[in-house]
Amino acid sequence: MPKFHENFLLGRLKLRQLRLLTAIADEGTVLKGSQALNIAQPAATKSIKELEDALGVQLFDRSSRGVTPTDFGKVLIKHAKLILTQLRHAGEELQSLEEGLSGRVHVGTLLAASTSLLPRALARLREQRPGIAVAVAEGTIDRLMPGLRTGDIDIVLGRLPEYREREGLKQDVLYLDTVSIMVRAGHPLTQRASLTLADLVDQAWVMPPQQTSLRRQIDHAFRHEGLEPPHDTIESVSILTNHGLLMNTDMIAAMPHLVGAGQAGLAILPVALEGASSRIGATTHAHVELSAAARYFMDIIHEVASEIRDELGQARP
Numbered sequence: 001m002p003k004f005h006e007n008f009l010l011g012r013l014k015l016r017q018l019r020l021l022t023a024i025a026d027e028g029t030v031l032k033g034s035q036a037l038n039i040a041q042p043a044a045t046k047s048i049k050e051l052e053d054a055l056g057v058q059l060f061d062r063s064s065r066g067v068t069p070t071d072f073g074k075v076l077i078k079h080a081k082l083i084l085t086q087l088r089h090a091g092e093e094l095q096s097l098e099e100g101l102s103g104r105v106h107v108g109t110l111l112a113a114s115t116s117l118l119p120r121a122l123a124r125l126r127e128q129r130p131g132i133a134v135a136v137a138e139g140t141i142d143r144l145m146p147g148l149r150t151g152d153i154d155i156v157l158g159r160l161p162e163y164r165e166r167e168g169l170k171q172d173v174l175y176l177d178t179v180s181i182m183v184r185a186g187h188p189l190t191q192r193a194s195l196t197l198a199d200l201v202d203q204a205w206v207m208p209p210q211q212t213s214l215r216r217q218i219d220h221a222f223r224h225e226g227l228e229p230p231h232d233t234i235e236s237v238s239i240l241t242n243h244g245l246l247m248n249t250d251m252i253a254a255m256p257h258l259v260g261a262g263q264a265g266l267a268i269l270p271v272a273l274e275g276a277s278s279r280i281g282a283t284t285h286a287h288v289e290l291s292a293a294a295r296y297f298m299d300i301i302h303e304v305a306s307e308i309r310d311e312l313g314q315a316r317p
Contacts, residue, residue: 003056004055012051012054012055013051013054014051015083015084015087016047017047017048017050017051018076018080018083018084019037019080019084020033020034020037020039020044020047020048021048021051021059021073021076021077021080022077022080022081022084023036023037024044024048024060024067025069025073025077028066028067029066029067030044030045030048030067048060055072055076057070057072058072058073059072059073059076060073078149078150081150081151081152082150082151082288084151085150085151085152085288086151086288086289088104088291089289089290089291089292089294092104092291092292093291093292096292096293101129101131101132101292101293101296102129102131102132102293103131103132103133103291103292103293103294104132104133104134104135104293105132105133105134105135105154105155105291105293105294105297106134106135106137106147106152106153106154106155107134107135107136107137107153107154107155107156107157107297108136108137108138108139108144108147108148108153108155108156108157109136109137109138109156109157109158110138110139110140110141110144110156110157110158110159110237111158111159111208111214111237111239111255111256111259112158112159112177112214112256112258112259112278112280113157113158113280114138114158114239114259115239115258115259115262115263116258116259116262116308117157117174117258117280117301117304117305117308118136118157120304120307121297121300121301121303121304122134122136124300124303124304125296125297125300128300129293129296132293132296132297134297137153138237138238139237140208140209140211140212140237141156141159141161141211141212141213142211144156145161145169145283148169148283148284148285149168149169149285151285151288154284154290154291154294155282155283155284155290155294155297155298155301156282156283156284157280157281157282157283157301158280158281159177159213159214159256159278159279159280160173160278160279160280160281160283161213161283168285168286168287169283169284169285169286170283170284170285170286171281171282171283172281172282172283172284173279173280173281173317174280174281174282174301174302174305174308174309174317175280175281175305175308175309175312175314175317176278176279176280176312176314176317177256177257177258177277177278177280178256178257178276178277178278179214179217179218179254179255179256179257179273179276179277179278180254180255180256180257180260180261180268180269181200181252181253181254181268181269181271181273182246182252182253182254182255182260182263182266182267182268182269183246183250183251183252183253183266183267183269184246184247184250184265184266184267185265185266185267186267187250187252187267188250189203189252189269190267190269195269195270195271196225196271197221197222197225197227197271197273198225198227199271200230200252200269200271201222201227201228201229201230202230202232203230203232203250203251203252204230204232204233204234204249204250204251204252205230205232205233205234205251205252205253205254206233206234206236206242206245206246206251206252206253207230207233207234207235207236207253207254208235208236208237208254208255209235209237210235212237213278214254214256214276214278217273217275217276217277217278218254218273218276220275220276221273221274221275221276224274224275225274234251239259239263242255243263243265243266246263246266247265247266252269254273254276256278258308279317280305282298282301284298
């Protein structure tokens with residue numbers, strides 16, 4: 001029988017140790033991790049040492065700068081976070097049964113969902129279930145997906161990850177969105193009778209970061225026309241920053257159509273980006289059941305997505 005079988009772990013792991021383990025990993029030192037849980041540092045050090053002795057492995061490498069998880073530690077921390085997330089979900093569902101639907105939903109949002117899908121869904125949730133609290137984190141796929149995998153985030157909304165980023169995740173396609181090239185109203189380019197991508201190569205651009213699938217599609221669109229992608233760029237996924245740059249300069253930006261069309265004072269240039277379209281949807285952990293609150297929010301997301309599809313004249317993907 002393998003050493004680390006289920007009964008071996010059940011007999012040695014305590015939930016308070018798993019909570020402490022994740023806190024230390026998040027904070028980077030035993031002192032800060034113990035402070036986050038209001039535990040004395042000596043007691044925290046003793047608890048981790050007892051856990052290491054019980055398992056027969058070292059979970060952290062210690063140095064003067066703090067602690068770093070070993071390979072054993074990384075595996076246990078990953079599963080500890082999922083266990084604690086499921087316990088949180090259990091508590092929320094028990095609370096909901098006792099006093100009506102409540103709880104907390106942690107949502108990650110990518111640029112494509114930040115101006116239409118998510119705000120409309122949040123507004124409806126507040127109307128129907130004000131007892132459900134929501135925490136929103138905005139970022140790129142490479143920043144949000146690790147939180148989804150560890151259970152820190154329940155749902156990520158926006159452009160769906162590419163194939164290489166889907167392992168262990170469940171995707172739900174909600175609607176399709178194109179990419180538009182945006183400038184401020186009154187920009188000199190809006191006065192041109194005709195425009196092509198070649199006319200835009202030497203312009204100053206606001207672009208999504210290099211590691212995003214949207215940026216790869218934009219670069220591909222230029223190369224499809226035999227052009228090198230623009231070099232004069234500022235990389236940003238902040239809606240406020242992008243809007244401010246466009247309104248106060250002659251820069252141009254490529255952004256999801258629904259994002260650009262919803263920004264006051266901006267105009268769309270009549271230039272197509274070949275192949276630059278995206279599936280907008282919800283991504284969840286494939287092996288972690290959503291809490292009752294998160295499931296309710298997902299139902300609302302589907303309602304809003306259906307309305308957006310109708311507005312765009314789309315069938316269900």
